[in-house]
Amino acid sequence: MWESCTDIACGNIFALLNEGPLTLTIFLHTVIVLPMFFIYFQEKKRVNEEAR
Amino acid sequence: MSKKNASVWTSIRFWRRSAAWVTGTATVLLIWLTFNTMGQISMGSDADLANGVKKRIPAPTVINYHIDYVMDQKRGHEVPVIGQKEPFFGKQWSAEEAAALLHHGKLTSQAKNCMNCHTLLGNGAYYAPDLTKAWLDPRWEDGTMAAITGKNSKEEAMAEFLMHPSQYPTHARMMPNLNITQDEAVALVAFLKHMSSIDTNGFPRNFSQNAKRLEGGTNAH
Numbered sequence: 001m002w003e004s005c006t007d008i009a010c011g012n013i014f015a016l017l018n019e020g021p022l023t024l025t026i027f028l029h030t031v032i033v034l035p036m037f038f039i040y041f042q043e044k045k046r047v048n049e050e051a052r
Numbered sequence: 053m054s055k056k057n058a059s060v061w062t063s064i065r066f067w068r069r070s071a072a073w074v075t076g077t078a079t080v081l082l083i084w085l086t087f088n089t090m091g092q093i094s095m096g097s098d099a100d101l102a103n104g105v106k107k108r109i110p111a112p113t114v115i116n117y118h119i120d121y122v123m124d125q126k127r128g129h130e131v132p133v134i135g136q137k138e139p140f141f142g143k144q145w146s147a148e149e150a151a152a153l154l155h156h157g158k159l160t161s162q163a164k165n166c167m168n169c170h171t172l173l174g175n176g177a178y179y180a181p182d183l184t185k186a187w188l189d190p191r192w193e194d195g196t197m198a199a200i201t202g203k204n205s206k207e208e209a210m211a212e213f214l215m216h217p218s219q220y221p222t223h224a225r226m227m228p229n230l231n232i233t234q235d236e237a238v239a240l241v242a243f244l245k246h247m248s249s250i251d252t253n254g255f256p257r258n259f260s261q262n263a264k265r266l267e268g269g270t271n272a273h
C-alpha cells in the first residue's frame with residue numbers, strides 16, 4: 001500500500017506528499033480544514049458576546 | 053441576563069472569513085506548486101550531462117549521447133538512460149549548435165503541424181503514433197528502418213523517412229509527404245531524439261511492448 005518514492009524528484013515536498021494513497025489530498029484537507037474549526041469557534045464566541 | 057447561544061451559520065463575517073481562508077490558501081499553494089514545477093521542468097545543462105547529473109529534461113546536447121530505454125523495476129516502467137557519446141549525423145554538436153538545431157526542429161514541428169496527427173508528450177491527435185519516444189522505437193533501434201531506407205544510421209534513416217514517408221510505409225496508415233527539406237528533417241530528428249530523453253515517468257505506458265505488438269504502429273485505435 002505504501003509506495004516508496006520512485007519519481008526522479010524524490011525529496012521534493014510534493015513528491016514526498018505523493019508517496020501513499022491520498023496523502024496529498026489528506027494533507028491539504030487537514031491543512032485547510034483544521035483552521036476552519038478555529039475560525040468557527042472564534043466567530044461563535046464573538047457572536048455570543050454580541051448577543052449578550 | 054440569560055445566556056444566549058446565537059448561531060454562527062447566519063453570520064456573514066464567518067462565511068467571509070472562511071471563504072477568504074480557503075481561497076487564499078489555495079492561491080498560495082497553486083503559486084508555490086507552479087514555481088516548484090518550473091524548477092522541476094527546467095532544462096539541464098551540458099555540464100549536467102557530462103557529470104551524469106540526472107535531470108528530467110536534459111540539455112539539447114543530449115543528442116550527442118546514446119539514449120537507451122530501460123525497464124526500471126523499482127519504478128515499474130521504462131526510463132531513458134543516457135549512455136556513451138555517439139555521433140549525431142556524423143558529428144558532435146556544441147551547446148550552441150544543439151540548441152539552435154532543437155529550436156529549428158521545434159519550429160518545424162509546429163510549422164508542419166505534426167500534432168495534427170501525432171501526439172507529442174501526450175498532446176495532439178490520435179491518428180498516428182505518439183512521438184514522445186519515437187526515437188526509441190525498436191524498429192529504428194534494431195536497424196529495420198535503416199535497412200528499409202538504405203541508410204547507415206538511425207538518425208539518417210529517420211530523416212530519410214521524414215522526407216519521403218509515403219515511400220516507406222510500415223503501418224496500415226501512411227504518413228503523407230509534408231515537403232520536409234533535408235535541414236528540417238535533421239532538425240526534426242534532433243527534436244525527437246531530445247524529446248525521447250525526457251523522463252516522463254513512464255509515459256506512454258508500456259511503450260516498447262506496444263511498439264513491438266503493433267509493429268511500429270499506433271497506440272491510437
